[in-house]
Amino acid sequence: MDAFIVFFTRYLPAFADGFLITTWVAALAAPAAMLWALVLIVPRLARWTWATGLVSAYVEIMRNSPLLVQMYLLYFGLPLVGIFWSSIACGVIAIALQHGAFLSEILRSGIQSLSQRQWEAGSAIGMRRSAVIRLVILPQAFIKVLPALGNQLIVLVKDTSLVSAIGVMDLTLTGKMTIERSGASFEAFIAVAAFYLVLTSALGLVLRVIEARAARRYG
Amino acid sequence: MNQAAALPPQSDEIVAIRGLRKSYGKLEVLKGIDISVRRGEVVVVLGPSGSGKSTMLRCVNFLETFEHGTITVDGRPVGYKTVNGTRKQVSETENASLREHVGMVFQSYNLFPHRTVLQNVMMGPVKVKGIATATARDIAMRLLGKVGMDHKADAYPGRLSGGQQQRVAIARALAMEPSVMLFDEVTSALDPELVGEVLKVMRELAEEGMTMIVVTHEMGFARGVADRVVFMDGGVVVEEGPPGDIMAAPKTDRFRGFLSRHLSEEG
């Protein structure tokens, strides 16, 4: 027990820093992914058939290849074409590019599950298509798939651990460094796992509250 | 004290419910029920929704727990027994073996969708009673013939109408040769034109002397088939007696009101 306490007091600042970095990466990547998802469903909503094929292909590629390789691609490849972004930037963008694809799929299924009548109701009162999308379809689709979006968000937070592979001192890399420095692998893992669990469960709770509120107000 | 041997097997009382009380949390749904069902009797339980009649029925084969009172089926205690003065819950094995003697038919039929009609009916005898497959098949086919579903023996439940499924469900329950059959609003989920075929099977069963407790809204069945009608409301038995007596001349306002409401529905 004493070893535990000694370990934690010595390394807690480092873990706290790593935790902040992880949270920071997630806080940047999540909105970016959401924005990218909205961009990706534009072709489907605007019925640009030439682009929907491209988007589908893109989504398939994202769905069937690992995030790590995509991250390496950016990290090792961008400098070759003269773009020198930081590791964090590469990580955030890679995460946003992949998760945006998944989020757009979730949104797509939400939009498709809306009854045709919603579309008709909008145009029946004289709305233009873009207005129908903005005011009638998207809000409802969004609320419908809120649970799925929330789950995907939690996966995103866990995926931030990959930035440790390209040198970002996040919670995972901090954990690895701590193990190598102190040899206390068990305590280090407990610390890392605990921090992640706190993050994912807090996020889960917040999401469930939001879902419940949305269901009550609009359900 | 071994209560299973308390009543001799030729006893006339098949189901004895005494002082049954049950609550869901703070809400008391059964406030002291006493019902006695004799061998061969058909007891129809009427009442508005929320009266607790389904709950009471489900207590009889211990699909629902209850806090006070006793229930015995064929002399055997249901759910709880008194050991050295304390009330203890009966083991799962004892519950299961009791349920072999109590057949139940549900509002939503609950046939096993991954098995054929014949397999559904055979399941009890083969798996629970350990009867040889060939013998069980004969029993099953005979029962399916009795309910008029033998031509569909190899069909899957998903392909059948509600009325057909319910008749198979009755056959499945009968395959266990129960001492008493419980019917929990078995026609409430059926389209009106399918109700008749199920009621017909139930009427034949009654005429053959099966002991039945039937929770239903079918007034015609109550009047025509029941030996005794029990009217429940708000968790208590309000009136009971032969249908000819109490349904023609209800003694309480509650029952009278209930009857007039339902008679006007039957049009």
Add this chain to the structure above:
Amino acid sequence: MFPVLQSNLPYLLQGAVYTVILSVIVVSCGTVLGVGVGVLAAVGGNILRSLITAYIFIFRGVPVLVVMFLGFYSFPAVGLRLDAYTAVAVSMIVYVGAFVAEATRGAIAAVAAGQTEAAKSLGMRKGMIMREIVLPQAMRLLIAPVLNIALMAIKQTSYASIVGAWELSFAAREVVERTLAAFQIFLGVMIIYFVICYPLSLAARALEKRLAFDH
């Protein structure tokens, strides 16, 4: 075209073989573990169920990479000298198991409660009800989720490279650090992963649709 990729392709494909082997081991053992645990949670007592809930909660709330690190660093601590590959495999099996267990619990719960009541009323006991009625139906409901979990696992085998296990991603990084041909190699590797994953992806979606129709 793509000379660097072409010349290194044999090496990369070797890595791909390791990836596939790791995936097969992890998915098969993880599924067996997960289904077993899920069924135990359904039939077991309260203590067992709480333990299993904790197991599922922990391993689903922590990144797989962290679980791999745990395996890699703590197996030696308990006296097991495992190479990186095996350590990762064991860690991933436990990780995948948690996901499959959760999916199994969901599938078992989805088999309508009325079925269990009907089986009970015939005198069947818990074990028999699970074996004859619930599990056969739950298995059908599990196929699509398990395929999706398998897809996730295959992609996650790439993280094994971070811990030091040699497979496709490790090989890719080696080649790129030597040749600097990042685009060729990583894009090529993405295609290799795509070839491995896409059939599974299609199967998962096709089965989802077909089994949904049957019900």
